[in-house]
Amino acid sequence: MVNKPIYLAASLLAILSVIVIGASGNTSVFAQSDKVQASIVPGASTLTDTAVSPNPIQAKVGQTVVWTNDDSAFHTVTSGLIGAADVGKLFDSGLAGPTALTAKGKTFEHTFDAAGEFDYHCTLHPAMTGKVIVT
Numbered sequence: 001m002v003n004k005p006i007y008l009a010a011s012l013l014a015i016l017s018v019i020v021i022g023a024s025g026n027t028s029v030f031a032q033s034d035k036v037q038a039s040i041v042p043g044a045s046t047l048t049d050t051a052v053s054p055n056p057i058q059a060k061v062g063q064t065v066v067w068t069n070d071d072s073a074f075h076t077v078t079s080g081l082i083g084a085a086d087v088g089k090l091f092d093s094g095l096a097g098p099t100a101l102t103a104k105g106k107t108f109e110h111t112f113d114a115a116g117e118f119d120y121h122c123t124l125h126p127a128m129t130g131k132v133i134v135t
């Protein structure tokens with residue numbers, strides 16, 4: 001009988017600590033969800049390493065890079081350099097489907113889970129190249 005209030009207090013403490021841990025967990029999720037913006041610039045079809053701005057794109061591990069097609073032409077954001085065995089393996093906006101950068105205003109995003117330097121290009125205009133540096 002005497003122990004009952006203590007048991008209730010302990011239960012309340014346990015519930016409160018779960019709420020506090022949950023809230024602090026959410027804070028860290030928000031801190032890591034920031035995005036890095038990049039633009040496929042107008043006239044990109046005729047450009048090379050200035051087709052995407054900025055180049056290189058700097059990102060932290062866990063950050064998402066968002067490419068926006070600010071040009072009137074259809075482009076792709078395809079990982080790797082042309083001719084490499086792993087072309088398009090890490091990320092590829094593609095030639096069809098919801099991620100295809102078919103028109104102005106379309107966006108494609110990829111989250112980088114590891115550090116490194118990641119080359120990419122446009123399969124429709126292979127001279128368009130860029131790099132993402134993740135640290």
Ligand SMILES: [Cu+2]
Pocket residue numbers: 044045074075076122123124125128
């Ligand atoms: Cu292109």
